[in-house]
Amino acid sequence: MIRGPMIDIALSCEGLVKRYGDVVAVDGVDLAIRTGECFGLLGPNGAGKTTTVEILEGVNEPDAGTVRVLGRTWSEDGRALRERIGIQLQETQLSEKLTVLETIELFRSFYAKGLEPQEVMRIVQLEEKEKAWVRKLSGGQKQRLSLAVALVGDPEILFLDEPTTGLDPQARRQVWDVIANVKARGGTVLLTTHYMEEAERLCDRIAIVDRGKVIALDTPAGLIARLGAEHVLEIETGTRPDLDRLRGLVDVHDLRIDGEIVSLTVREVHRAVPALLQELAGQSVALTRLTTHHATLEDVFVAMTGRHLREN
């Protein structure tokens, strides 16, 4: 596709394909990320998110397709581009016997221009750990250090691959604060995640990725709106109810079975629940559990693929 010069595209790719043997990890991905936005690739493990983002970062090469970063290509301007982007790879372990400050200073020395180490430590809230060895840091602190070395060159685009995987909720929120801070400074961010809450909270737009393909691309609200209804009712019952009759109930937009759980997508909880209870009573089916929640990206993913983002 051809884009007019008026739309400011920081990062784009067309027709990306990457195979590993018989496995097609990336199967024709097109993306265009705008300057200043936080763009998320959301999908389950093994969906091809990391391979896609590594090709965009220029650390992996596609079998087919083109990539443009800040209007340039990796093959022609690789070194100049390295100065202008910041990267956090999944599962990089920084040297354990260096301190936080030494690590940041080392990475700072690679960039012609960038932020002062003190400034970076302030952004990622590691000032108090300046002299601590990397080995002594908690998982969340290590992850924030890894963010620090991605930020130290004052990048125009920041790539984050699963920035909070394996962290506890509190450490995750601290990383989110840092990313929100970077966004507020006007930076462009591309992040991959399999946490829908992370994507909903941080991203301006999200591409849902499954089996190497982008299956949906929109704002978080836009994606949820595609469900056609905003609430999800989940019920468990003693015996299996007549599902066709449930499907025909007032306000039920969609119905899905997931093991013992029947989940119904509805527009208005206050209308759907009384009708549901009445119907179950009529069928003489005992209700053992009923929960309701606002529809999430997880529900969008399940609706589109029949599978969950996280298998557990």
Place this chain on the structure above:
Amino acid sequence: MSAHPLIHLSRVKFLEFVREPEAIFWVLIFPVLLSLALGIAFRSKAPEPLAIAVLEGAGTDEARRLLAADPSLRPKVLAERDARLSLRTGKVALVVIPGDTITYWFDPARDESRVARLAADAALQRGHGRSDVRPTALREMTEKGSRYIDFLVPGLLGMNLMGTGMWGIAFSIVTARSRGLLKRLVATPMRKSHYLLGQMMGRMAFLVPEVVLLVAFAHFAFGVPVNGSILALSVVTGLGAMAFTGIGLLVSARPRTIEGVSGLMNFVMLPMWIFSGVFFSPSRFPDAMMPAIRLLPLTALNDALRAVMIDGAALPSVAPELAVVSLWGAAAFAVALRLFRWR
């Protein structure tokens, strides 16, 4: 303003090393302990008299008396059965059987057995009236530099330059590769050559304590001399360390695990421990093998170290050895750059 990346990379390499207590032990302490142990085990001893036996029978007393006159012999009288056992088990070097024809019963494969025969024969012949036809004089060699410890210390130094150069490089590079750190580094604007040079420079920074500690210890504990100039010793150790750093880069160019690189490392180093004259002179191997042995980098380095430390050689006279060492280092570095795996 931030310092040059090469400075940071070298500094980081050095810091990672000094923060590893095991590395400090193997590089600095272990060679000293090894030289201490071997220096004690192979210390020079005052020559002891050789134990010999005189067989019981006619003429035994006279023979024993004549032999005892030679301070290098310590004769005792034994019956035949005991004499045979003592000779076979090495408790005596020689059995003298007195008679009109004096018989020397000895083991021609043992040096001390042959020496004892010559000494005993001279003592008995003189005692029975033979006189020397020409005057002789003795002069004893007591100079430092001829003992085993003097041979050993330059060899240990060479072995240490090899081990530290190769392990110091391989361990940190393969660890960085297996932890995804190399991949992360090349995702920055860092120049790859800076990383490899930084590894070399960081290693060279602990060359000085490593050499000084072993040489100084050997000097003060055992009187091992440094007869050549400090400059010559510095150049030889510096080139040697660089060469083995290059070989270390080559060995660690591809392996992804410490186990993998360990096997490769032993495969490269083991032949040199044996052939390159660390613990004993390579001239013990057949002459046909010598040209190949001389081309090993550690052989050349050890020869140059011994020439400088013990013989007091100046740099021009060890130029061929230094050429061998440097060529190995340069070739290994060049090949390593081509093969190096960054992810």
